[in-house]
Amino acid sequence: MTPAIELIGIDKRFGAVHANNDVSLSIAKSSIHGIIGENGAGKSTLMSILFGFYAADKGEIKVQGKTVKVNSSTDAIALGIGMVHQHFMLVDPFTVLENVILGAEGGALIGPALAKARAELKRLADEYELDVDPDAIVGELPVGLQQRVEILKALYKGADVLILDEPTGVLTPDEADHLFRILQQLRNQGKTVILITHKLREIMAITDHVSVMRRGEMVATKETAKTSLEELAELMVGRRVLMHVEKGAAHPGEVVLDVKNLVWRDRKGTPRVDGVSFQVRKGEIVGIAGVSGNGQSELLDVITGIAKATSGTVLFEGEDITDLNDPSILRRRGMAHVPEDRQHRGLITSFSAAESAILGWQNDAGLGRSYHLNRNAVIERCRKQMEEFDVRPADPLLKSSKFSGGNQQKLILAREIGSNPDLLIVGQPTRGVDIGAIEFIHKRLIHLRDMGKAILLVSVELDEIRSLSDRILVMFAGRVMGERGPDADERELGLLMAGVVKDAA
Amino acid sequence: MSARGELPTWVDVGLIPLINLVLALLISGLVVVIIGENPFQALGIMLHGALGSLKGWSYMFYYATNFIFTGLAVAVAFHAGLFNIGGDGQAYVAGLGAATPGLILGGALAAILPAGISQPITLFVALMGSILFGAFWAFVPGYLQAKRGSHIVITTIMFNFIASSLMVYLINNVFRPITSMAVESKAINDAYILNFREIGRLIGMKLPSSPLNPVVFLAFIAAFIIWYLLWRTKLGYELRAVGANSEAAIYAGIKPSRIIMIAMAISGGLAGLVAFNEILGVQHRLLLDFVGGAGFVGIAVALMGRSHPLGIVLSALLFGLLYQGGTELSFAIQSISRDMIVVIQGLVILFMGALEDAFRPSLTALFFKVEE
Numbered sequence: 001m002t003p004a005i006e007l008i009g010i011d012k013r014f015g016a017v018h019a020n021n022d023v024s025l026s027i028a029k030s031s032i033h034g035i036i037g038e039n040g041a042g043k044s045t046l047m048s049i050l051f052g053f054y055a056a057d058k059g060e061i062k063v064q065g066k067t068v069k070v071n072s073s074t075d076a077i078a079l080g081i082g083m084v085h086q087h088f089m090l091v092d093p094f095t096v097l098e099n100v101i102l103g104a105e106g107g108a109l110i111g112p113a114l115a116k117a118r119a120e121l122k123r124l125a126d127e128y129e130l131d132v133d134p135d136a137i138v139g140e141l142p143v144g145l146q147q148r149v150e151i152l153k154a155l156y157k158g159a160d161v162l163i164l165d166e167p168t169g170v171l172t173p174d175e176a177d178h179l180f181r182i183l184q185q186l187r188n189q190g191k192t193v194i195l196i197t198h199k200l201r202e203i204m205a206i207t208d209h210v211s212v213m214r215r216g217e218m219v220a221t222k223e224t225a226k227t228s229l230e231e232l233a234e235l236m237v238g239r240r241v242l243m244h245v246e247k248g249a250a251h252p253g254e255v256v257l258d259v260k261n262l263v264w265r266d267r268k269g270t271p272r273v274d275g276v277s278f279q280v281r282k283g284e285i286v287g288i289a290g291v292s293g294n295g296q297s298e299l300l301d302v303i304t305g306i307a308k309a310t311s312g313t314v315l316f317e318g319e320d321i322t323d324l325n326d327p328s329i330l331r332r333r334g335m336a337h338v339p340e341d342r343q344h345r346g347l348i349t350s351f352s353a354a355e356s357a358i359l360g361w362q363n364d365a366g367l368g369r370s371y372h373l374n375r376n377a378v379i380e381r382c383r384k385q386m387e388e389f390d391v392r393p394a395d396p397l398l399k400s401s402k403f404s405g406g407n408q409q410k411l412i413l414a415r416e417i418g419s420n421p422d423l424l425i426v427g428q429p430t431r432g433v434d435i436g437a438i439e440f441i442h443k444r445l446i447h448l449r450d451m452g453k454a455i456l457l458v459s460v461e462l463d464e465i466r467s468l469s470d471r472i473l474v475m476f477a478g479r480v481m482g483e484r485g486p487d488a489d490e491r492e493l494g495l496l497m498a499g500v501v502k503d504a505a
Numbered sequence: 506m507s508a509r510g511e512l513p514t515w516v517d518v519g520l521i522p523l524i525n526l527v528l529a530l531l532i533s534g535l536v537v538v539i540i541g542e543n544p545f546q547a548l549g550i551m552l553h554g555a556l557g558s559l560k561g562w563s564y565m566f567y568y569a570t571n572f573i574f575t576g577l578a579v580a581v582a583f584h585a586g587l588f589n590i591g592g593d594g595q596a597y598v599a600g601l602g603a604a605t606p607g608l609i610l611g612g613a614l615a616a617i618l619p620a621g622i623s624q625p626i627t628l629f630v631a632l633m634g635s636i637l638f639g640a641f642w643a644f645v646p647g648y649l650q651a652k653r654g655s656h657i658v659i660t661t662i663m664f665n666f667i668a669s670s671l672m673v674y675l676i677n678n679v680f681r682p683i684t685s686m687a688v689e690s691k692a693i694n695d696a697y698i699l700n701f702r703e704i705g706r707l708i709g710m711k712l713p714s715s716p717l718n719p720v721v722f723l724a725f726i727a728a729f730i731i732w733y734l735l736w737r738t739k740l741g742y743e744l745r746a747v748g749a750n751s752e753a754a755i756y757a758g759i760k761p762s763r764i765i766m767i768a769m770a771i772s773g774g775l776a777g778l779v780a781f782n783e784i785l786g787v788q789h790r791l792l793l794d795f796v797g798g799a800g801f802v803g804i805a806v807a808l809m810g811r812s813h814p815l816g817i818v819l820s821a822l823l824f825g826l827l828y829q830g831g832t833e834l835s836f837a838i839q840s841i842s843r844d845m846i847v848v849i850q851g852l853v854i855l856f857m858g859a860l861e862d863a864f865r866p867s868l869t870a871l872f873f874k875v876e877e
Contacts, residue, residue, distance in 0.1 A: 306755060328758025337756070345756040348749045355742065360757035362742050373739045 002065040004029040004161055004192040005050065005081075010059035012045055017432065019045040020056070021216040027161075027209075032183055032193040034203040034224070036236055037213035038291055038460060043196045044086075046213070047163050051083045052076040063161075077103075082154025083163040088146055092139030096149050097121070099138050100156050117156060124155055128185045129178070144175030151182065161192045168202060169293075180206045198236075198291050200229050200498040214238050233494030237462050245439075247446045250470040253282030255315075256423045256454035257303070262312035264298050272298040274478035275312070280423065285445065285455040287469030289462055290497050295478035296458045297340055300427050303456075304337045305330050317422065331360055336416035340427030340458065342405075346412040349401035353391075354382035356400040357415050385414035390440065406437030413441060423454045430464060442468060462493060516872065518811045522820070522857065524864060526809070529852035536848060540840055547834055547841065554833025555826040561833070563701065563715035567787075569818075569825035570717075571779045573724040575803025576821050577731050578775035580812040582643075582657075584735055585768035586748035587650070591643060591661030592776040593800025594668030598642040599777030601675065602634025603784040604690055604791035608680075611695025627696040632781055639777020640770040642668060647769025651762035657769070665800075673793065680791050689792035698786035718786035720778075724821075727775060728814040734771075735814075744768050776800060805850050808857040824850070 005027040012020040020042045027033045035043050049056045052070040061068055063079045070076050076083070090099050100121065101113045118134055125131040132141070132148050141149070147167060154162055164183075168176040183193050183206060195207060203210050204224065211221040212235040219235050257280040264273040273295045280286045288296055301307035303314055305327045313322045316335060324330065327337070337360075339345040347356035358367060358378055367381070368374035382396035389410040391403070400408065409429065416424060426445065430438040445468060449455055459465050465472055472488060474481045474496035481496045495501075534544035555561045575592045582589035606627050614623035646660035673688075680690035698718050705712035735741040746754040747764040754761055783795045806824055810816030831846035856864075 305758075326758060327756065331758060339756055344750065345753050348746055348753050350749045351745075358742075359746065359753060362739050362746075362757070368739070371738050371740060373737055373742055375737060 001029060003027055003062075004064065005194075006060075006062035006065075007046070007050065008060040008062070010046060010049060010061075011057045012049060012054060013057060018216045020049070023059075023213070023216075023218045025211055025218060025221070027192060027194060029192055030187055030190050031208040032187050032195060032206055034195045034197065034207035034210040035213060036196075036198055036200065036203055036210060036232065038198060038236060041213040041236075042216040043213050044165060047083070047165060047194070047196060050076070051081060051163060077157050077159070080158055080160035081163065082151075082157060082159025082161070084147065084150040084154060084165065084167060086165045086167075086169060088150055090138050090146060090149060092137075094138055095135050096132050096138060096141075096152075097134045099149055100134075100153050102153070104157055120156055121152060124152060127189065128155075129182055130155075142175075144171055144178065147171070147175075147179065148182070159191070161194065162186065163194045163196070165196045166198070167195070168197065168199065176202075198498075200232055200236075200495075200500065203232065204229060212236055229495065229498070229500060230491055233498055234491050237490065237494045237497070245442045245446060245467045247468075248450070250284045250449065251452075252284040252470070253452060255279050255281050256317055257456060258313075258315035259303065260313045260315070262299070262302060262314065263310045264295075264302050264307060265310045266298075271310075272478050273302060276475075276478075276480050277312075278473055278480065278483075280454045280456050282422075282454050283449060283452045284470040285449050285457055285468050287465035287472045288456070288458045288475055289465045289472055289493060290460070290475035292460045294475045296475055297427070298478075299475070300337070300340065300425060300458060304335065304425060327360065328363065331419070334420075334422035336419050336421035336424045338409075338412050338416050338424070338426040338429060340431075342408055342412055347400045347408060349399070351400055352397050353386070353400050353403065353411060354379045354396035357382040357385055357396070357411055359415070361415065361419060385411070385418050388418070389414040389444075404434070405431075406433040409433050409441065410437060413444060417444060417448060421453065423456070424448060425456045425458075427458045428460065429457070430459075430461065438464075462490065462497075466490070466493075513872075516868070518813070518816060521864065521868070522809050522811065522816075524868075525853060525856035526823075528856055529849055532852055533845065533849045536845070537841065542838055542840060547838065550834050550837045551827070551830030553830075554837075555830040558713070560713035560715055561829055563713060563717040564829040564832075565822065565825040566721050567715055567717040567825070568828040569821040570721045570724045570782055571797075571799040572802050572806045572821035572824050573728060573818055574775050574778040574782070575799050576806030576810060576817040577727055577803075577814060578643075578772045578800075579803045579807035580810070580814070580817055581731060581735070581744075581775065582768055582772040583807060583812045584748045585744045585764055586751065587647075587657050587765060587768060587772075589643060589646075589661055589769065589772045590658055590804065591646060591664045591668075591773075591800070592779075592803045593796050593798065594661070594665035595639040595642040595773040595776035596779035596796045596800055597665075597668045597672050597794075599635045599639035599773075599780035600672065600784055600791050600795060602636070602638030602777065603631050603780040604680070604693060606630040606634055607693035607696030607785065608690060608791075611693070615695050624696065628698065628785065631696050631785055632778075635777040635781040636774040637777070639780065640774035643773025643776070644766060644770040647766040650769075651765040657765075676791060676793060687792075690790050692790050693785065694789070696785050697789060700786065716787040718782070720782040720786045723778065723781075725818065727778065728818050731775070732814040740767070776803070802850060805854045805857065809853060 003026045007023060007025040010020050010023040023046055037043050045054065048054045050061065050070065052072045052075050061070055068079055091102065097114055097117050101110065101117050104113065106113045121134050130148055130152055132145055132152065138146060138149060167179060171179060186193055197203065207224045209221060210224050210232065212219045212232060214236065260277050262273055262276045263271055265271050276299060278286065290296055298307065302309045305325050308325050309322050313320055321330065343349060347359060367377050379396045386394040386396065391407050391410045403411065429441050445455060457468060466486060469486055472484045472486065474493060476497060476499040481501055484493065537544040537547050555565045578592050579589055610630060611627040614627055642664060646657055646664055649655040649660050650657045676690065677688050681688055682691050698720060700716055700718040702712045702714050735745060743759045744764050746757065746759055747761045751761045779796060779799050784791055788795055802824055806817055806820045809820035827846050827849055831843055834841055834845065835843040
């Protein structure tokens with residue numbers, strides 16, 4: 001039987017990032033095909049290429065056995081491909097009907113289209129358990145129903161292949177179960193479903209086939225019935241060459257950071273950090289592992305005073321800083337922070353390296369008396385840091401954006417470590433950084449630990465966590481799933497990252 | 506070795522403004538042709554009108570004085586990521602701060618002190634008054650943006666209208682002497698900035714008549730101070746950080762809401778200096794619409810000057826030239842009205858602001874082709 005979709009040798013680069021590296025994929029008709037992988041593995045890029053948002057640099061797309069060109073989402077829809085995005089593309093003040101006909105109004109007057117859609121919606125509701133009140137205002141519907149509207153939109157436009165991007169991220173378990181029933185109905189009626197997710201349980205629960213992506217490559221495609229949670233976890237995380245970091249035993253001292261029962265809710269009231277407790281001591285590195293988007297970023301924001309905790313407490317060197325909410329005061333007290341997102345937070349790309357190298361420390365007395373900012377002192381400080389951290393090119397006046405990722409990261413580390421902090425909080429220290437710089441950065445972190453400083457490390461790179469940390473916490477859905485030693489089994493960590501607790505089962 | 510898509514500085518701050526200016530002039534030339542006049546003759550009259558005599562030069566610098574103030578006002582806000590369109594209203598309201606000390610305090614001081622002492626004191630108070638009133642009128646929209654999220658573009662535009670109504674009311678009902686028919690205050694003689702012609706007369710030098718007065722030096726000093734503030738102080742660093750990347754600024758512990766309010770106050774204070782120049786150095790009374798649209802010209806000046814004080818001084822002089830030359834042009838050729846300058850000004854804003862990105866890609870492409 002001809003596959004519904006075939007992708008052959010898809011290649012896509014974004015600047016230095018190889019998002020899709022010679023990816024091939026074949027998706028059988030009337031099946032549910034899962035694509036899993038960590039964030040940044042290239043799943044969404046691949047689907048965006050299929051849906052016409054990006055053009056592939058190389059490669060071929062076949063729909064129903066015929067080679068096609070997909071230059072826009074309109075092309076994709078015409079080929080019978082529909083997509084339900086992670087962030088819904090709905091017009092909130094419109095009714096369900098109005099949203100469904102969006103892009104298919106069929107003329108200057110929308111009356112006929114609305115009537116047709118109403119009839120069609122009734123049919124779809126009966127057939128697939130997709131019932132939604134057609135006259136409800138979309139913005140007033142719960143998230144699960146909004147997602148149903150997205151699915152209806154795609155089906156109304158004649159989709160035979162439905163792509164769902166992380167569909168359960170916003171759903172309650174009940175809503176997710178209902179969604180799965182809908183997807184099964186769709187498959188049974190001959191539709192093809194592509195499900196992008198990083199949740200292993202979902203894959204096991206409803207897919208027929210599963211493909212694993214890692215770092216832009218398609219690692220494996222398996223029949224779901226013939227694989228296991230463990231195997232998938234391993235494929236997803238990967239057995240990378242363990243980079244060896246020389247390090248002796250840790251000598252933990254007194255507690256520097258003490259987080260108790262910390263909760264942070266987003267605007268919608270969803271707890272993104274959900275009752276997290278842990279301690280970081282002098283002379284140790286505590287690593288937080290987890291697939292990104294499981295509350296690590298929010299946790300760092302709350303600890304560093306950028307976001308306000310909903311409840312719980314944060315003690316820094318014995319002092320309650322929960323309600324302080326002032327990164328500059330925390331910095332002065334000795335809490336340095338290397339942010340996860342260096343492009344948007346760590347430095348200001350339009351500033352010179354020297355100016356970026358004082359970000360957060362601009363009020364240092366060493367940089368000029370009272371209001372004055374001594375330009376020579378700023379440049380001199382940057383020059384020293386560049387020398388110590390081997391930043392290339394060593395030009396303090398060069399724009400920050402013109403340094404490579406690794407050198408930008410070194411600049412930030414130099415700034416934060418250079419302040420001689422008691423506690424260093426590091427998010428994704430080596431994301432998008434070349435091998436040489438990774439080694440250098442790892443050595444510096446170990447060195448800092450051996451000097452008796454406390455380090456909290458957050459990384460989605462399991463290898464990095466394992467080779468650097470003295471203790472490993474795994475976060476999933478805002479919670480700490482467990483604590484393990486540095487010699488913990490990779491597979492076990494992988495399962496924890498996917499929210500599977502073995503001991504409890 | 507610049508990254509792709511980034512032009513060298515000289516293209517960015519020199520060539521692009523120049524291309525935009527030339528295009529604006531070309532299209533204005535077309536308008537002149539449509540009117541039925543010779544564009545080259547028109548250009549010649551304009552240049553001669555501004556640069557052909559000491560009087561022309563004086564007027565050019567007089568116009569430029571106001572434009573430097575308003576251009577700097579727009580630029581300071583712009584560096585903090587804000588678009589202050591309310592320069593006109595801020596300068597207008599600042600008229601209260603400029604005029605009141607001369608009307609009330611000046612007389613009292615003059616009664617007890619010799620003029621050589623009372624005048625400078627009154628002028629200093631008036632200077633502070635101009636800055637403070639202008640700053641206040643910009644601070645309120647800044648506060649609303651920082652604390653309530655009201656968009657600064659909308660609020661500053663609305664504040665222009667409020668300023669206009671408020672000033673008409675105050676000048677008519679408070680400042681106008683009861684016996685006077687003209688809607689203006691009585692003459693302010695106790696805070697009087699002599700213009701250069703008057704100063705020249707004192708020392709026996711004959712200078713052409715023009716409103717140009719020593720406040721022009723204040724404009725150059727202000728440009729230097731703003732440059733210093735932005736690139737040599739911690740506040741300036743924080744201000745630019747908020748404008749360039751507010752998320753990074755928050756990470757650094759800078760409070761954007763605080764910076765927004767400070768930047769707007771500085772911006773309004775600069776616009777307020779227009780009132781100091783116009784009321785105490787030129788008109789010597791508080792009158793209706795004394796700002797004359799300088800606040801809006803400031804937007805074009807700042808855009809053209811790339812929001813850098815040096816660029817602003819240069820582009821303010823250019824606009825001063827256009828204004829003075831345009832006035833001469835409307836005298837010389839009856840069918841061309843003074844509004845021709847507004848057309849050119851509008852075209853410059855259009856090319857610098859709205860259409861800038863239209864030329865940038867092709868220019869970038871061209872530039873890298875040549876470089877390779």
